[in-house]
Amino acid sequence: MxxxxxxxxxxxxxxxxxxxxxxxxxxxxxxxxxxxxxxxxxxxxxxxxxxxxxxxxxxxxxxxxxxxxxxxxxxxxxxxxxxxxxxxxxxxxxxxxxxxxxxxxxxxxxxxxxxxxxxxxxxxxxxxxxxxxxxxxxxxxxxxxxxxxxxxxxxxxxxxxxxxxxxxxxxxxxxxxxxxxxxxxxxQRAASAWQASQVVRQRERRVQVQKALVVAGPVLTRTVANLGELDDKDRLEARIAEGRLRDEMRGPRLLDDDVRAELERARRRGANVTVLDEGGLDGLDEDALSIIRGQLAETLRSASSDRIYIRTSPDARIAVTVVGRSPSTGGSSDEDAVDLWREIPHPGVG
CATH class of the missing domain: 1.10.357 (Tetracycline Repressor; domain 2)
Incomplete structure (x- = not known):
């Protein structure tokens, strides 16, 4: 040559x-x-x-x-x-x-x-x-x-x-x-990587917008049709739609159909539920996430707390922490008692 x-x-x-x-x-x-x-x-x-x-x-x-x-x-x-x-x-x-x-x-x-x-x-x-x-x-x-x-x-x-x-x-x-x-x-590689990340973010934003339209579309349609006059049932549906949107944005890796159903059930009975993915699930495959989601759904199924906090954990052993609080017998909201504490470990961790 x-x-x-x-x-x-x-x-x-x-x-x-x-x-x-x-x-x-x-x-x-x-x-x-x-x-x-x-x-x-x-x-x-x-x-x-x-x-x-x-x-x-x-x-x-x-x-x-x-x-x-x-x-x-x-x-x-x-x-x-x-x-x-x-x-x-x-x-x-x-x-x-x-x-x-x-x-x-x-x-x-x-x-x-x-x-x-x-x-x-x-x-x-x-x-x-x-x-x-x-x-x-x-x-x-x-x-x-x-x-x-x-x-x-x-x-x-x-x-x-x-x-x-x-x-x-x-x-x-x-x-x-x-x-x-x-x-x-x-x-050039850095520019290509930045461009690729922007494409991924745009795709994620489009997915989130589509999910938001699916969740909030019916509620918004009824709100516009009723000129903003909502009854108690519509207000409940609006609160549930808002909670579902927050869940999709703050903790999408914690969600599957069972977890979404249990979150909606808790909100319909009047519970205030907060879902936060603050890291700790990076690198887990779909099988491990399925195990964690199954345990989370089981925990929510038996929960009766008025406020439920679901957070991922940066700990090497614990994947998700679920905390439930309810008013104490005295009735003071400042003295809520912890009536639910569940730590879901990473799969394979004894």
């Missing part, structure tokens, strides 16, 4: 091979040490391609963070760094020695200026900037010693410095783009 990475790898191989091939183009005179030249070229190519291709599995732990799905080049392993620095130290001096003093500025003898620069560019792209700049300094020192400062600068040293500099700027720009992409991805 053709990808940007594969294209860059092919270009790096072709370019370094071309630079190394220049070292074999002896057009002026035979070199004094041809075997040294060939061995040096082999060392250069092996090291360069080693730095291009070597990505051991252990390098994954040393890899740059994957930001927003954009993965940059992996860090060059320590052994490859050592080989790259050794190549930067050996190749210039070996070539200068092998070609002799009369050919040190010939084109086939100055290839290492671009070759080591390309190698250090690869090292820079593999996220080893200190190693890359160390290699450039070693190249600059060796080439200036063997050629002279002006000749080294004129024959390719400046270009190698420019390549490494551009590579470092490119890597930094790529990392910055990856961070920006990751940040935008997080913002």
């Amino acid at each position: 053709i990808s940007v990475k594969n294209v860059l790898v092919v270009l790096a191989i072709a370019f370094t091979a071309y630079l190394a091939a220049r070292g074999l183009w002896w057009t002026t005179a035979p070199v004094p040490q041809p075997l040294v030249v060939v061995a040096t070229l082999g060392l250069y190519l092996a090291t360069t391609w080693f730095c291009i291709f070597w990505e051991p599995a252990s390098a994954a732990a040393d890899e740059q963070p994957d930001a927003g799905g954009i993965r940059g080049p992996r860090r060059l392993p320590a052994l490859a760094q050592f080989l790259a620095l050794a190549c930067a130290a050996i190749v210039p001096s070996a070539i200068a020695f092998a070609v002799g003093p009369d050919s040190r500025t010939a084109s086939f003898a100055t290839w290492y200026l671009g070759g080591i620069g390309a190698l250090m560019t690869i090292v820079m792209v593999r996220r080893r900037p200190w190693t890359a700049w160390t290699g450039i300094v070693m190249l600059a020192i060796a080439s200036m010693v063997w050629m002279g400062p002006l000749e080294a600068l004129a024959l390719g040293l400046v270009g190698s410095v420019v390549w490494v500099t551009c590579a470092q700027l490119l890597v930094r720009s790529m990392d910055r783009a990856a961070r920006d992409t990751a940040r935008l991805t997080r913002l």
Whole structure:
């Protein structure tokens, strides 16, 4: 499969091979040490391609963070760094020695200026900037010693410095783009989550409105038809409808058909019932909720209190607490006695 990475790898191989091939183009005179030249070229190519291709599995732990799905080049392993620095130290001096003093500025003898620069560019792209700049300094020192400062600068040293500099700027720009992409991805996910939550809330509001219309619609219709003049029966139905709406809004997870029927029965006999879901039922599946609702309906079926308070409990053992209060024998509402106390445990809790 053709990808940007594969294209860059092919270009790096072709370019370094071309630079190394220049070292074999002896057009002026035979070199004094041809075997040294060939061995040096082999060392250069092996090291360069080693730095291009070597990505051991252990390098994954040393890899740059994957930001927003954009993965940059992996860090060059320590052994490859050592080989790259050794190549930067050996190749210039070996070539200068092998070609002799009369050919040190010939084109086939100055290839290492671009070759080591390309190698250090690869090292820079593999996220080893200190190693890359160390290699450039070693190249600059060796080439200036063997050629002279002006000749080294004129024959390719400046270009190698420019390549490494551009590579470092490119890597930094790529990392910055990856961070920006990751940040935008997080913002997009947050916006999508917020939008989804709004859709869910709108759906819940529509469901609550529909329930309210079902419960309060008949009462409102009769109220409008009678111009607000309600008899005792209609007032009772209005109070029951209001209580059912409060139950649906404040404690929907506590309700099923049996619980709703018992709540309505308690209100019809004149009890004041309050249902509050204050947490504690989160994470329970439908089977567990069914068990809790069954026990709640059973408790309400036998309750005779004038005021009944039903609350969920944050306690790890207790799911729902039911408290009933009725006036004491003295008749004072401020001295209501607790005549019902029931704690419904979480299913499976002894």
